[in-house]
Amino acid sequence: MVADYDTNNVFAKILRGEIPYSKVYENEYALAFNDIAPLAPVHVLVIPKGQYVSMDDFSAHASTEEISGFMRAVGEVARLLGLIENGYRTVTNIGHYGMQEVPHLHTHVFGGTKLGPMLNKTI
Ligand code: AMP
Numbered sequence: 487m488v489a490d491y492d493t494n495n496v497f498a499k500i501l502r503g504e505i506p507y508s509k510v511y512e513n514e515y516a517l518a519f520n521d522i523a524p525l526a527p528v529h530v531l532v533i534p535k536g537q538y539v540s541m542d543d544f545s546a547h548a549s550t551e552e553i554s555g556f557m558r559a560v561g562e563v564a565r566l567l568g569l570i571e572n573g574y575r576t577v578t579n580i581g582h583y584g585m586q587e588v589p590h591l592h593t594h595v596f597g598g599t600k601l602g603p604m605l606n607k608t609i
Pocket residue numbers: 496505507520521522523524531578579585586587588
């Protein structure tokens with residue numbers, strides 16, 4: 487089943503240029519911009535330009551070019567921001583249990599300091 491895509495979600499508006507954002511990187515298939523509420527010294531979001539609700543939707547339905555363009559963008563952002571030497575973290579929240587808030591696929595890129603444990607133990 488193809489997930490319904492909400493064309494009014496905030497990242498769709500960013501892609502249409504309807505609301506401001508702080509661009510970090512762009513290629514043919516992906517856009518990267520600073521998170522509006524950063525959780526680390528570097529906190530960038532990488533999104534595909536196509537209309538994909540989540541990583542599940544994207545991995546099932548995106549073209550090979552879209553997938554490689556998106557993955558290349560994640561790596562480019564890390565290199566552009568000088569994150570390689572010390573390392574960094576990517577996080578992609580998916581759906582309800584993953585606590586995904588915005589229904590357009592986005593991968594968080596965190597860096598610039600030693601990050602805490604991957605998850606707080608909640609269960
Ligand atoms: P998630 O919980 O994985 O869906 O993450 C959504 C992220 O989008 C959060 O880290 C928000 O701070 C971020 N966010 C929401 N609106 C904007 C915006 N207009 N520009 C940049 N980041 C945003």
